[in-house]
Amino acid sequence: MVFWLFKRKEDKEAHRKIDQVHRILKNSFENVKNDIEELGEWHRTLQVSHKEHRYKIEEINERLKRLENLIFSMNYKSREIIKETPKIEKQIEKDEDEKMEHNDEDILNILTATQVNMFVKLYHLQKQVGSKISYKSLAAIIYRDKKYSEVRSTLSEYISFLVDHNLVRKYRKGKESYAGITERGLELLKQLDKDELEAIDKKED
Incomplete structure (x- = not known):
């Protein structure tokens, strides 16, 4: 009878420890699960952030390309203008000379x-x-x-x-x-x- 009581007491203690271990494992599992979920959420956020950054980088690259093309076009036009400037100046001088000659002729006539x-x-x-x-x-x-x-x-x-x-x-x-x-x-x-x-x-x- 006494042995049975000791045996029963030991079984209760064992069950208590098992339950305690079970709770600890359950809590640990829940913590790990939460950590995994947080890690997954962070990973998804990081992926979204990377996508946004990649999109912004691509957008900046496109702008830089357009700006580069614009600068190239402006440089080309500037070179063309520089090439044409002497011709324009000569034409203006020629027109002014002709105008002056006509004016001189008019003055001589009056x-x-x-x-x-x-x-x-x-x-x-x-x-x-x-x-x-x-x-x-x-x-x-x-x-x-x-x-x-x-x-x-x-x-x-x-x-x-x-x-x-x-x-x-x-x-x-x-x-x-x-x-x-x-x-x-x-x-x-x-x-x-x-x-x-x-x-x-x-x-x-």
Whole structure:
């Protein structure tokens, strides 16, 4: 009887330990299971993250390719523009020269004999003196028999006409007015040969 009681007590203790081990194993299994699930979730998250990163990298690569193509295209166009620039500049210079020639021809056709005479005399005086010429000095050469006060307004009008066409430039020094031939005026004078001067001289003042 006593043996049976001890035996029963040992069986209960064994069952208790077995149950304890069972609980421990169950808890361990649950923990491992949870860890595996968390690991799986982390792995899935990592995969999604990798996919997102890969997509972003691919998108960046596409942008870089487009940017590279754009830069290449711009460089090509820039080289073409640089090649064409001298041609364009030459054409502009040619057009400007032709325009200047036409303008010079127009001016030659509208200048009166008196204006040409004044223009040429101003040039010769300036060449002799080496500087700009005063209105009074020019009037004394062109209008020998008249007082300066009588011809001042007429002289000023003629000079203003030449100034408007960039053939002569006006200067002021104190109360005295001066005039000088411009670069364009010098270029125009080179075109005035004897035949042209005679033709202009026939025009009425």
